[in-house]
Amino acid sequence: MKKLLFIVSISLGMGVTAQETKADAAVVDTTKAWSVQGQNTLMLNQAAFSNWVGGGANNVGWLAGVNYNLTYEKGKDLWENIIVLGYGQNNTKGVGTRKTQDVINLSTNYGREFAKSWYYSMGASLQTQFAPGYEDGNNPEAAKLSNFMAPGYVNVGAGVTYRPNDNFTMTLRPANARWTFVLDKDLQHAETYGLKNDGDSSLFQFGFLGTAIYKLQIMENITLLNTGSVFSNYLDHPERLVLAYGAVLNMKINKYISSNVTLDLLYDHNQIKKTQLKQTLGVGLAYNIDNGVKRSDKKDNQAWLKK
Template identity: 75%
Template sequence: MKKFLLLVGIAVEIFVSAQDIKKDSVVVDTVKHWSVLGKNTLMFNQAAFSNWVGGGANNVGWLAGIDYNLTYEKDKDLWENIIIMGYGQNNTKGVGTRKTQDVLNISTNYGRQFSKSWYISSGASLQSQFSAGYEDGNNPEAKKISNFMAPGYFNMGLGVTYRPDDNLTVTLRPVNGRWTFVLDTDLQKAGNYGLKADGDSSLLQFGFLGNAVYKVKLMENVNLTNTASVFSNYLDHPERLVLAYGAVLNLKINKYISSNITVDVLYDHNQIKKTQLKQTLGIGLAYTLNNGVKRSDRKDNQWWIKK
């Protein structure tokens, strides 16, 4: 009997110890520092006419794009990387093929937290396009006005980042270098994109850069992402602000199909002394990758929510 009780006591002790080990392992495994949020899209549009009194031209188009956000969060470190690429074409009978979308945008920003939601940060970004653009609705027979890295914009600077949650990020860089590249020799003319002389391939500016991203969930499966930026050159006409605003309205139909409406507004005195506007609408295949749990998603870090 004594031996039996001794064996039961040992078994109970082992069981309790195993439960403690299991509990500790669960706590450790819930911490993830890398998160990946990505969206891949492929959209098509088509129209056909036959003896249609209202008129119209047969056309077919496509648009492909990726939008990825890779974020590392650990202790006081925050490192966010954004990759946005998109390209699209439309072929209309009697007109030919025209480019409808062309964007290349890569950025990285590292911050070290010094207060709640505030980070000392530094970062860089690259903006350009993939292929040539022309006047007269991207007509290849018209005058060429842009190309890959013509212009291309590279920013690098130091400042502060405010990020209370995943829906709002504001970065202010009072120290920022902005390089404009024009690598197409046909476009290296004085005045093009601010170039000072014929044959110049780049222009360096030094000033203030501000960026903001604000995401809003309007309703279930309907999300709006707003982006805005402003740049002022300290050394030459600081009043000539480079202003940009973009909005992406995403309407998710199901897991694999969604619709996007985009609006982009830009004013850059060195490009053209007019406000530029671009709008697109598309519906098609979309696949979203969401892998990882951001630190700011965890309840024990959401200090701004009343518990």
């Protein structure tokens, strides 16, 4: 009887140990397929003058924006979604309210890995603005230059994506359809944003699109996000490249306050035959979200948006 009880005890102990081992194994794998990284900002600026000999005009301004990266990575699948929205205004005494920032930039890209860090990919993007733009800043009495979806750019294409780590992503699409929409009838004139005839509401182009994102941590609490793109239209004047570069320098003061400097450069022959430049500087509230979880050994750096 004692021998029988001894054998039963050993068997029960082994069973419990096996269950604990399985439970431990299940607990170890806590990685997730989705990660969300984002920044919400509200920048304010103000100046007031009273009997100031040096002169000046009272003004107040604000700028709000969101910048999100939602990434799904599991096995050989990689799906990255980017949401960039921003709008800002400045009111100056004697001049009125003027727009200082206006951007809508949405993109999605899905890839299937075929070699280390290389993916067959396909994706789409939308670029436009929220409100009308005028020659004299945001003065409705001046000539209108733009509006929501006027222009609006939609890209749909397929190619390859190279993503060795979270800090660098490059996508090359030798087959990319690009539509330019001008849905404001006041702007539907021949040669405006490349339109062929008066009354046209869109322009179709097909060509090569290359995009790249590079995130650089300059030092603790100072990061630089670089984005660039190039498009060549196979169907008409492929030498007239559409070139764009954007930079966001983020200098974090503490968890909720930061300073942002942005720079945008654009050359598009169909808009104006000159290089366009936009620069902003602001200090204000910024709240970062980063629930990114390392899903593989190569995801070794998410410091660019850490709290």
